[in-house]
Amino acid sequence: MNTLTPPEYLPEPPSSSPTTRHFRAEKFDFWSFFFSGLTGLATLFIIGILVTILLNIIVNGWSAISWHFVSTIPKKDFFDANTTGVLPMIVGTSFRVIVMTIFVIPVGVITAIYLTEYAANTSNVTRIIRAAVNNLAGVPSIVFGLFGLGFFINFVGKHMDALLHNPTAVWGQPALIWASLTLAVMTLxxxxxxxxxSLKAIPPGLREASLALGATKLETILKIVLPQALPGIMTGGILAVSRAAGEVAPILFTGVAYYMASLPQHLSDQFMDLGYHVFVLSTQSPNIEQTRPILYATVLVLLILTFALNIVAILIRARVRKKLRALG
Amino acid sequence: MAETLIPKPATSAASGAAAKTATPLIDIDKVSLYYGASKALKSISLKLEEKVVTAFIGPSGCGKSTLLRCLNRMNDLIDNVRIEGSMRIGGHNIYDPNVDVIELRKRVGMVFQKSNPFPKSIYENVAYGLRLHGVKSKADLDARIEESLTASALWDEVKDRLHSSALGLSGGQQQRLCIARAIAIKPEILLMDEPASALDPIATSRVEDLILDLKKEFTIVIVTHNMQQAARISDQTAFFYIGELVEYGATQKIFTNPAQKRTEDYVSGRFG
Known part of the structure; x- marks a missing residue:
């Protein structure tokens, strides 16, 4: 009785000898090796393409970039590598992206708020709106350009001119505002x-807590939901900027100019654009060999500008995130 | 409408004792609730007294949380919900079309199962409801926040870090912060939907102590899965089973000498 015997329900101590238990794989697992290799190769392939493109542009374009190049408004003959510059294109592309962002963020956010917070999820109206939004994303960008021409310029612009009794067309012609609005529709x-x-990712418990304290739906959305959704909304903005900065087709009929002697001063002015300028340099040049360095340089400037716009947005988002995490 | 929804504490204190027995604070009369076609509550009638802790118990899906959420009209948020019967608080039908739901929710506070502090500072969590209801000055806010954090037994733990994130608090502290947030706007009724079910035993007992303390000032309705908890903290207990109110009475009676066989089986753990 006084010897300590383990109770019966305890498992038997392991008695197996080391030879019966080993964890080494019996044989080489070919398929496992094959698929991990395949996924690795696919990744390498993608990185390879990206690196090739970037290196090609940087190596060929870097030498043609100078302070003179990015700060000069060129003469009409902008194919001459020694005198040309891309300042109006940098300004034009930046402006159209910024004006687009000013329009697309509020409209997009308000639509998303309607869809997630107000519309009944099961209703046909919501379903139709969702389908419309998804299809909008699949429309070719040149179609947006034609839409911009038909709707913004020929309809909205012309009517504005008529209402304002403008003797000549001010709004009823291609302009920075119409190009930006067309891009806004495209990136919506x-x-x-x-x-x-990002709205869906916010825990329903937060909304309930706010409503249970006697907040109205609007107060809940403005004070609890939207601040939390801000980083996600900014991600949407960043994606929209990236998509829009390089697009040429939507602005072709709605605002871009082949050449302008001065920078755009007004929303009703036309503008020059980096992407379109790349197209012009590569198709209209009288001397392709002479134009090639500035073509590369212009592409590089466009890449850097897109990158810079993204970095600025990402930095702002990081600040917002940090603030939300710290306090809110 | 808003002022007359529930008698003000001052008036109810003056005419208190007499009025208390005459009209119960919460009068649920033949309430049925449908989610689409399915009937979740079957003609529930229940009268709850002022400054009493009432526990709703019953197996999952019995409708106790649904009934609780009727009391501050949180069910309004769900599509396809239909409610029949009348539900009166302080003599006023809260499903009357003229009722101001905002005012109702101000008078009938709620604490949820999963603690849901806002991702803001501790201070801002409590200040949120106060600001919604018009408390603006810094001095008033400070005073009310200290008062409610003290009442929820959290003040000593957080007074030195009021402006740090509420998400840094432990689970039990977060739940007590949610209670502080709910009582800051001075509701008369406090609804608690399994407030301690996600907490460890120590945090649970602190929340239970708090409930017993809050009973002096608030009428509390608590949904719980924990029989011992119901027995420890409630004065009255209502037992629900598949949408029906099986038995309602003094907690002691429900747990020691229930009238119904089903209640006895449930509280003694034979089913549920």
Whole structure:
């Protein structure tokens, strides 16, 4: 009785000898090796393409970039590598992206708020709106350009001129505002989807807590939901900027100019654009060999500008995130 | 409408004792609730007294949380919900079309199962409801926040870090912060939906102590899965089973000498 015997329900101590238990694989697992190798190769392939493109542009374009190049308004003959510059294109592209962002963010966010917070999820109206948003994302960008021409310039612009009794066309012609609005329509789905996702990710418990304290739905959305969704909304904005900065087709009929002697001063002015300028340099040049360095340099400037716009947005988002995490 | 929804504490204190027995604070009369076609509550009638802790118990899906959420009209948020019967608080039908739901929710506070502090500072969590209801000055806010954090037994733990994130608090502290947030706007009724079910035993007992303390000032309705908890903290207990109110009475009676066989089986752990 006084010897300590383990109770019966305890498992038997392991008695197996080391030879019966080993964890080494019996044989080489070919398929496992094959698929991990395949996924690795696919990744390498993608990185390879990206590096090739970037290196090609940087190596060929870097030498043609100078302070003179980025700060000069060129003469009409902008194919001469010694005198040309891209200042109006940098300004034009930046402006159209910024004006687009000013329009697309509020409209996209308000639409997303309607879809997630107000519309009944099961109703046909919501379903139709969702389908429309998704299809909008699939429309070719040249179609947006034609839409911009038909709707913004020939309809909205012309009517504005008529209402304002303008003797000559001020708004009823291609302009910075119309190009930006066309881009805003094009990038709307990106912002809507990103905002919807970030709104959905907010725990329902937070909304309930706010409503249970006697907040109205609007107060809950403005004070609890939107601040939390801000980083997600900004992600949508960043995606929209990236998409829009390089697009040429939507602005072709709605605002871009082949050449302008001065920088755009007004929303009703036309503008020059980096992407379109790349197209012009590569198709209209009288001397391709002479134009090639500035073509590369212009592409590089466009890449850097897109990158810079992204970095600024990402930095702002990081600040917002940090602030939300710290306090809110 | 808003002022007359529930008698003000001052008036109810003056005419208190007499009025208390005459009209119960919460009068649920033949309430049925449908989610679409399915009937979740079957003609529930229940009268709850002022400054009493009432526990709703019953197996999952019995409708106790649904009934609780009727009391501050949180069910309004769900599509396809239909409610029949009348539900009166302080003599006023809270489902009357003229009722100001905002005012109702101000008078009938709620604490949820999963603690849900806002991702803001501790201070801002409590200040949120106060600001919504018009408390603006810094001095008033400070005073009310200290008062409610003290009442929820959290003040000593957080007074030195009021402006740090509420998400840094432990689970039990977060739940007590949610209670502080709810009582800051001075509701008369406090609804608690399994407030301690996600907490460890020590945090649970602190929340239970708090409930017993809050009873002096608030009428509390608590949904719980924990029989011992119901027995420890409630004065009255209502037992629900598949949408029906099986038995309602003094907690002691429900747990020691229930009238119904089903209640006895449930509280003694034979089913549920």
């Amino acid at each position: 789905p990106v912002v809507i989807v990103a905002t919807e996702e």
